[in-house]
Amino acid sequence: MSHHEIKKPEDIVVPPSSFLAKLPMLGAILAVAGLGATLGSSFGEHKARTMFSYLFAFEAVLAIPLGALGWVLIAHTVRAGWDVVVRRQAETLVGSLPLFALLWIPIGFIGFHELYPWTHHEHIDAILAKKTWFLSTGFWYARAFVYLAAWTGLGLFIYRSSIKQDSLDEAGVEKQVHVVRKVSAGGIFLYGLTLSFAAVDWLMSLQPHWYSTIFGVYYFAASILAFFAFMILSTQALQAAGVMKQAITTEHFHDLGKLLFGYTVFWAYIAFSQFVLIWYANIPEETEFYLVRLSGGWEYLSYGLPIAHFFVPFLFLISRHIKRNRVALAAGAIWTLVLHFVDLYWLVMPNYGAHGGGHHEPHLSFTYTDFTAVLGVGGALLAVFGYLLTKNKAVAINDPRLGESLAHENY
Amino acid sequence: MSETKSWGLLAQYENPHAIYKAAEKVRDAGYQQWDACTPFPVHGLDKAMGAPPSKLPWIVLACGLSGSALMLLFETWAMGEAYPMIVGGKPLFSLPAFVPVWYEFTVLASCVAAFLGNWILNGLPRPHHPAFASKAFERVTDDKFFILIEAADPQFDLEKTKALLNESGATLVEELEP
Incomplete structure (x- = not known):
């Protein structure tokens, strides 16, 4: 409990001379170079391989703002107070969701046929014939439109409300906080449904015989985990750039660390739940997913992920002292973020060559487009995120719960 | 005095x-x-x-880890030695099948340790x-x-x-x- 008056922070704008001010330009360069190299290669003979690289990068990077959207909606709904000093970053991330409607275009209009085997008439067998009502081109596009529109709408609403708050008076802020809370509460349903169905449409249907009812939750777990790892790093970057050096304290990092730790366990719980049911039932339609991932080099990732993406961060982050140490927490966040990309690579890439007439078995082999796609899509996110973050105040300074956040302590 | x-x-x-x-x-x-x-x-x-700082986290960690190890041992012994039974064509030592109970018992051991440790450290019941x-x-x-x-x-x-x-x-x- 603090007895002195808590002052509102004044260092809330990224200084133009700091390294963070260069992030939009750096991101834009990466985006142009990465997307150029990737999409350029998609017109060559390796079109299919390139589009798998692109889908992997798209899904892995999209997970970060999508995780942010889920968390912001929950935070507004439950009137969270502790997070006000860091929430503007998450709101900036969701403000970049419209970008992903653009970045989705190559998947929908360039690689659609190469990526999804159910679009090939010769691959429709007795099982797929029963799924054609759902996995049909028109319906698939219509659904994709709904997801992207929902995320763009929710993202822009959250972002714009947050920015508008900076120039409202007290009565206006109070009125607006209630509106945002109501929209967020309803938005959680829209978010849950669109995220699950998008995961089914864009990732699960890569292997259309296979199904897993928990798959949407798996993608959600990956998303929110990646988001917390990202936000721990972006918060530290903000402070390194001289923003809110006093306002964001060890207490806030401790809570972000707890969420990173908690969702690490959640990811493992969901991943194992998916595996154990399929392993126990042993039905060929379902085991196919793990069978392709247990040969051709993929077995290293299949056995490595539980260790590197669960046991290592679990044991590392379990201690309170690690979560309250900035360097150690940043190391945990970087580790988790890298493993998030490995996880998505493991989800997407074994499907390349798994169908297509059985020319070859899917092997774990990297190609340069895997990296250029990540740099391109990731650079595009950093460009938009950096631009919006440096353009506005880095904290919602008029938020009625700012005082609660500034005084936040863990006990 | x-x-x-x-x-x-x-x-x-x-x-x-x-x-x-x-x-x-x-x-x-x-x-x-x-x-x-x-x-x-x-x-x-x-x-x-x-x-x-409270000693409780260390008590919970110690009990959680020992509970975890004990349950894995017990499952291995029960399924492999005491009452060997093939279920669903799986081997006697089937780690995936053990995980749910193994995990839940780790949580249970930690929670009971947290509850009782809290009482003992606070000198309860009094x-x-x-x-x-x-x-x-x-x-x-x-x-x-x-x-x-x-x-x-x-x-x-x-x-x-x-x-x-x-x-x-x-x-x-x-x-x-x-």
């Missing part, structure tokens, strides 16, 4: 702010055997009291306490805040301690019988 007859002193405060300041004074005076009782958690009071004799102390569950300093504390001196508590903003100081 009157000190030997007394269990200690009870001081009453009106609000969280007052007890927070008083706790800092008692801490700085070097007292060890004392406690604060409040109707609701006063955030930061443990820091004002200079309380050391049916009687000298402070219960005080009429004023009844309001600890309502709207008053209390500091108890035990006579067993090496710093304890009836007059000096009484003076310290009075100075610290107490609205009432009582001597407690053992």
Whole structure:
């Protein structure tokens, strides 16, 4: 409990001379170079391989703002107070969701046929014939439109409300906080449904015989985990750039660390739940997913992920002292973020060559487009995120719960 | 000597702010055997009291890990040795099948350790306490805040301690019988 008056922070704008001010330009360069190299290669003979690289990068990077959207909606709904000093970053991330409607275009209009085997008439067998009502081109596009529109709408609403708050008076802020809370509460349903169905449409249907009812939750777990790892790093970057050096304290990092730790366990719980049911039932339609991932080099990732993406961060982050140490927490966040990309690579890439007439078995082999796609899509996110973050105040300074956040302590 | 007859002193405060300041004074005076009782958690009071970090996390970790190891051993022994049975064509030692119980027992062992450890570290159950004799102390569950300093504390001196508590903003100081 603090007895002195808590002052509102004044260092809330990224200084133009700091390294963070260069992030939009750096991101834009990466985006142009990465997307150029990737999409350029998609017109060559390796079109299919390139589009798998692109889908992997798209899904892995999209997970970060999508995780942010889920968390912001929950935070507004439950009137969270502790997070006000860091929430503007998450709101900036969701403000970049419209970008992903653009970045989705190559998947929908360039690689659609190469990526999804159910679009090939010769691959429709007795099982797929029963799924054609759902996995049909028109319906698939219509659904994709709904997801992207929902995320763009929710993202822009959250972002714009947050920015508008900076120039409202007290009565206006109070009125607006209630509106945002109501929209967020309803938005959680829209978010849950669109995220699950998008995961089914864009990732699960890569292997259309296979199904897993928990798959949407798996993608959600990956998303929110990646988001917390990202936000721990972006918060530290903000402070390194001289923003809110006093306002964001060890207490806030401790809570972000707890969420990173908690969702690490959640990811493992969901991943194992998916595996154990399929392993126990042993039905060929379902085991196919793990069978392709247990040969051709993929077995290293299949056995490595539980260790590197669960046991290592679990044991590392379990201690309170690690979560309250900035360097150690940043190391945990970087580790988790890298493993998030490995996880998505493991989800997407074994499907390349798994169908297509059985020319070859899917092997774990990297190609340069895997990296250029990540740099391109990731650079595009950093460009938009950096631009919006440096353009506005880095904290919602008029938020009625700012005082609660500034005084936040863990006990 | 009157000190030997007394269990200690009870001081009453009106609000969280007052007890927070008083706790800092008692801490700085070097007292060890004392406690604060409040109707609701006063955030930061443990820091004002200079309380050391809790040992509870270590108890939970130790019990969680040993519970975890014991359950894995038990499952291996039960399924492989004591009552070997093939289920669904799986090997006798099937780690994936063991995981749910293994995991749940780790959680259970940790939770029970946290619950019992909390009781033991707090000296519970404790049916009687000298402070219960005080009429004023009844309001600890309502709207008053209390500091108890035990006579067993090496710093304890009836007059000096009484003076310290009075100075610290107490609205009432009582001597407690053992």
